[in-house]
Amino acid sequence: MTDARYAKLESLLRVVLRMEARRDGITLADIQVIAGIERRAAERMRDALLRALPQLEEGDPGPPKRWVLTGPALSRALAPTxxxxxxxxxxxxxxxxxxxxxxxxxxxxxxxxxxxxxxxxxxxxxxxxxxxxxxxxGVALRPGPREALSEPLLAALRQAILAGVWIECDYLNAGSWRLSRNIELGPVALLMGSGRQYLLAYSEYVDDLRLFRLANLHRVEPLDQPFMPPEGFILSDWLSESFGVWREEPMRVEWRFLPEAAAEARLWQFHPSQSLTDEPDGSLTVRFTAGGIEEMCDHLFRWGDRVQIIAPEALCDAWRLRVAAAARAGGD
Incomplete structure (x- = not known):
């Protein structure tokens, strides 16, 4: 089997080199002769080369059709598809x-x-x-709200994270809306995505990792002091305990999607630890362990009355408050 694979590779290389050597290119019949294969196999080889070498071009028109490869074969093979x-x-x-x-x-x-x-x-x-x-x-045209972030600020944060140093910053506290100046943080990671964007950093003041909203950072200066994340810290493990990015004590979560929403819900991965159970009435129960009640409420709003919150009770309470607030905002 190994010898056969090497033989196919050698045939492919011979075809590429012949394409490079012939200014007028080669035909499908040429590929058959060079590689010693039947027409259908030659067509598959040609198609593979067209996928791998986007700069492979058709030669002068007129039967039979020809394909031309210009320039060194190796550099062309490295060209992007x-x-x-x-x-x-x-x-x-x-x-x-x-x-x-x-x-x-x-x-x-x-x-x-x-x-x-x-x-x-x-x-x-x-x-x-x-x-x-x-x-x-839809990437280029997809609309949606997003936070406006400072490019110099992001560049300074990336520089500090890559260099492994502390930063000094000014931060606008969301609760009091007061600007805290000259805060020293140990930056760990930028958590970018839809919605709000965050900096995960170590704070000596609380002796723990905390999330800081990037839009609330008003000044960032890398310092000369080296910084290392807490021993044994693994970002993927840290994030796996949350529904989104916000940190809370993990809790057992159980949602039941009504039959009309079950098929759509099955297409979602709500959390890496989730398990799915098909119920006799056609509904779908999703269970996982994570924190992040507010982010769960944000997501559940898209499902409207097609989902029921079974557990935990804290999420049920938060959901009722959110629905009541939405009703008041709508004038009901």
Whole structure:
């Protein structure tokens, strides 16, 4: 089996080298002869090369059809594919939508380097395909509210996290709306995503990790003092105890989605620890362990009256208060 795989690889390399050597390219019949394969196998090999080498171009028109590969084979093989370029554009669009323009600009610069490996003809050909893929998944056009974040502030935070140093900052407290000045924090991670954006940092004042809203940071200066996260700290484990990013004591959660919502709910992963149970009446029960009552309420609002909160009671109480507040805001 191993020898057969090597033989296929050798055949593929011979075809690529022949494409590079022949200025007028090669035909499907040429691929059959070079690789010693039947026409259907030659078509599959050609299709594989077209996927792997987006700069592979059709030669002069007229039967038989020919394919031409210009430039060194190795450098061309490293050129990005359409799917890779589209994924890069998608990442940039998501970062800009979340307000992280500094990271988006870096991803954009990376794209320029990747696309430099393509021939001018390939760049021209791929541009409309990339736009079509982005429009198809709605990234470039998707609306939605987001917080406005300071680019210099994000850059300073990234610098401090990468350098492993403390920061000094001014922070606007959400409760009192007073600006606390010259706070020293040990930055651990930026928690970016939909909704509010946070800095996870160690505070000597409380001797623990805390979340700080990025929009409330008014000044950030990296210090010369080295900082290390608490011993044994693993970010993924820390986040797994929460429904979103907000930290609370984990609790046993149980929701029951009514039959008309069960199929849709099954498509969601509400939490990595979740378990699903199909009920006799067609409803779906979801159970998991996590904290974050306010974020759970935020999410449950999208389901309206199609979900029932079974446990915990603290979530039921918070939900009733949220619904009553929404009714008052609506004039009911």
């Amino acid at each position: 359409l799917e890779e370029l589209a994924a890069r554009h998608r990442a940039e669009a998501l970062l800009r939508r979340e307000g992280d323009r500094s990271a988006a600009d870096r991803v954009s610069a990376l794209a320029d380097r990747l696309q430099a490996a393509l021939s001018p003809q390939a760049r021209t050909r791929l541009a409309p395909d990339i736009e079509a893929l982005l429009e198809a998944d």
